[in-house]
Amino acid sequence: MNSYLDTHIVDRQLKNKSSFRQALMNSFTMAFRGLLKIKRTPEQLFDVTLQPIIFTLMFTYIFGGAIAGDVKSYLPVIIPGILVQTVISTSVVTGVQLREDMDKGVFDRFKSLPIARIAPLAGALMADTIRYTIATILTFVMGYIMGYHPEGGLSSIIIAGILVVVCAWAVSWIFAFFGVIARTASSVQGISMLVLFPLTFLSNAFVPANTMPNWLQWFVNINPISHLVTAVRDLTNSGTVGVDMTISLIGAAVIVAIFAPITVRAYMRRV
Amino acid sequence: MKTVDTNSEWAVDASGLVKTFGENRAVDGVNLRVKAGTIYGVLGPNGAGKTTTIRMLATLLKADAGSARIFGYDIAKDPQIVRQLIGVTGQYASVDESLSATENLIIFSRLLGLSRKEARVKAEELLEEFGLTEAAKRPLKHFSGGMRRRLDLAASLIARPPLIFLDEPTTGLDPRTRNQMWDTIRKLVKSGSTVLLTTQYLQEADELADRVAVIDRGRVVAEGTVDELKQSVGSSSLHVSIQNADQIGAAKELVERILNVQAAVSAEGRKITVPLADADAVSDLLLALRKEGIQSAELSIQKPTLDEVFLTITGKGAKKEVES
Ligand SMILES: Nc1ncnc2c1ncn2[C@@H]1O[C@H](COP(=O)(O)OP(=O)(O)O)[C@@H](O)[C@H]1O
Numbered sequence: 001m002n003s004y005l006d007t008h009i010v011d012r013q014l015k016n017k018s019s020f021r022q023a024l025m026n027s028f029t030m031a032f033r034g035l036l037k038i039k040r041t042p043e044q045l046f047d048v049t050l051q052p053i054i055f056t057l058m059f060t061y062i063f064g065g066a067i068a069g070d071v072k073s074y075l076p077v078i079i080p081g082i083l084v085q086t087v088i089s090t091s092v093v094t095g096v097q098l099r100e101d102m103d104k105g106v107f108d109r110f111k112s113l114p115i116a117r118i119a120p121l122a123g124a125l126m127a128d129t130i131r132y133t134i135a136t137i138l139t140f141v142m143g144y145i146m147g148y149h150p151e152g153g154l155s156s157i158i159i160a161g162i163l164v165v166v167c168a169w170a171v172s173w174i175f176a177f178f179g180v181i182a183r184t185a186s187s188v189q190g191i192s193m194l195v196l197f198p199l200t201f202l203s204n205a206f207v208p209a210n211t212m213p214n215w216l217q218w219f220v221n222i223n224p225i226s227h228l229v230t231a232v233r234d235l236t237n238s239g240t241v242g243v244d245m246t247i248s249l250i251g252a253a254v255i256v257a258i259f260a261p262i263t264v265r266a267y268m269r270r271v
Numbered sequence: 272m273k274t275v276d277t278n279s280e281w282a283v284d285a286s287g288l289v290k291t292f293g294e295n296r297a298v299d300g301v302n303l304r305v306k307a308g309t310i311y312g313v314l315g316p317n318g319a320g321k322t323t324t325i326r327m328l329a330t331l332l333k334a335d336a337g338s339a340r341i342f343g344y345d346i347a348k349d350p351q352i353v354r355q356l357i358g359v360t361g362q363y364a365s366v367d368e369s370l371s372a373t374e375n376l377i378i379f380s381r382l383l384g385l386s387r388k389e390a391r392v393k394a395e396e397l398l399e400e401f402g403l404t405e406a407a408k409r410p411l412k413h414f415s416g417g418m419r420r421r422l423d424l425a426a427s428l429i430a431r432p433p434l435i436f437l438d439e440p441t442t443g444l445d446p447r448t449r450n451q452m453w454d455t456i457r458k459l460v461k462s463g464s465t466v467l468l469t470t471q472y473l474q475e476a477d478e479l480a481d482r483v484a485v486i487d488r489g490r491v492v493a494e495g496t497v498d499e500l501k502q503s504v505g506s507s508s509l510h511v512s513i514q515n516a517d518q519i520g521a522a523k524e525l526v527e528r529i530l531n532v533q534a535a536v537s538a539e540g541r542k543i544t545v546p547l548a549d550a551d552a553v554s555d556l557l558l559a560l561r562k563e564g565i566q567s568a569e570l571s572i573q574k575p576t577l578d579e580v581f582l583t584i585t586g587k588g589a590k591k592e593v594e595s
Pocket residue numbers: 292295297298315316317318319320321322323324
């Protein structure tokens with residue numbers, strides 16, 4: 001009856017270090033786990049789904065008339081803004097979920113397995129790009145339904161979408177860092193919001209910068225989020241690639257260069 | 272590449288393990304030696320440091336002091352090798368609550384290097400073995416405590432590790448499920464595994480373990496086979512119940528004279544208890560009782576229970592197993 005337990009323990013080959021290939025395979029498995037979790041608990045996508053819808057409706061109909069004269073001409077301004085705002089704030093989830101995961105029993109199992117130590121972190125960061133993609137698509141679809149038909153065409157929209165996902169991925173390293181060092185998931189949420197709000201609202205995402213006081217304009221203009229928003233507007237509305245895209249990508253690279261090493265260091269000390 | 276001789280004598284060889292949490296010395300110099308192919312029980316009350324000890328041995332927690340080897344590999348120097356030799360079933364289920372049983376096992380199998388197909392087959396085999404096939408697709412939220420434990424153990428066995436840590440494997444299980452778990456543990460050892468388990472239940476250690484370490488406030492206070500531990504407390508004791516309560520005084524005097532030791536009378540005044548050094552003296556006692564016309568209702572000799580062992584060693588009682 002007991003086929004499995006009757007097989008005897010055999011001597012085995014032991015490896016001291018995990019190879020790069022193994023690290024990659026383990027990370028993919030962890031990413032697969034992340035996707036399964038999204039599939040099993042679709043309710044965790046609520047904010048990703050609802051935020052672009054509600055924000056688009058709210059901002060367009062409340063501010064649209066005041067800022068751009070009418071709703072139709074506000075859409076090219078607001079949709080890129082909401083896209084960036086939504087996707088970047090979605091990246092907070094990376095940190096929150098990482099903390100939750102690390103506090104759960106299953107993390108002990110991962111730690112006790114002979115897998116690459118970095119895999120759970122790498123897998124989480126990989127799986128979350130799916131979240132960003134969903135948010136990106138939803139925002140564009142919502143805009144389209146409301147009458148947003150950007151001049152740039154589909155290929156520019158796709159490039160803009162990828163740009164936003166890449167930048168959100170870079171920013172998620174910041175939140176992953178908070179996730180690794182914080183004590184509780186709710187404190188990760190708290191610290192992250194403190195960083196996120198000034199970044200997204202003190203930008204040109206919803207309102208053109210030239211309507212703001214000088215001191216605020218100064219911040220809005222150096223805020224990388226503003227450059228990302230401008231880059232997306234350039235792409236979607238006219239199909240052009242400007243200096244803002246370069247600045248956004250450099251900004252993303254700088255964030256990763258700073259936060260990836262310290263996150264990994266802090267993470268490895270914990271596992 | 273290195274190989275392991277799973278027949279090497281010590282599966283676990285730990286000395287002077289220490290772990291402090293702030294002021295609290297949760298583990299305070301624990302020494303443990305577990306022979307390969309045996310079941311070793313770590314027995315202690317809640318908060319004694321059992322889980323912390325296991326977590327250090329399983330490379331989940333760094334020891335503040337001391338060292339340990341698993342089949343000869345140092346837990347601090349070769350943690351990745353140690354992880355290839357162990358399976359850990361924690362006190363609280365270490366599986367993914369939001370996924371199904373199959374998904375959990377497939378992910379762990381994939382992490383251990385099995386191909387997609389191998390992982391699927393392995394998951395099926397294990398679910399079958401642990402009687403979880405029917406619940407395989409359901410999310411774990413709806414699993415009972417016993418099912419969760421079984422899945423957790425199944426997940427620890429994917430790679431067939433030669434050493435398995437079980438932290439309180441039967442706490443909270445009903446008697447039937449607990450007996451199944453015991454059978455599984457015995458089977459594991461028969462197939463060549465070594466098992467280190469912790470328990471708060473004296474009966475469980477008695478039932479399963481070849482050797483036992485009694486741990487209290489982070490220290491090993493006694494170690495040996497169950498019989499050795501029982502003997503260390505002292506000899507057996509003799510209990511004599513007297514039919515006629517009026518004769519208890521005379522009976523006590525007689526017992527003390529013949530056995531030459533102080534006797535104790537129970538609260539309700541019918542039962543006499545004395546330490547018994549020499550079993551032969553019992554027949555003398557029986558003859559003397561008859562001669563005096565004292566009728567004994569019952570006479571029994573008891574070896575000390577692990578409960579008494581525990582009480583004697585630590586100065587406090589341990590949790591008693593719920594009767595099955
Ligand atoms: N992570 C931790 N932080 C602080 N104290 C802890 C931690 N883990 C365990 N302890 C403390 O260490 C002691 C031993 O705990 P534990 O090893 O869980 O005991 P047992 O498993 O025997 O019940 C307890 O006093 C417990 O409160």
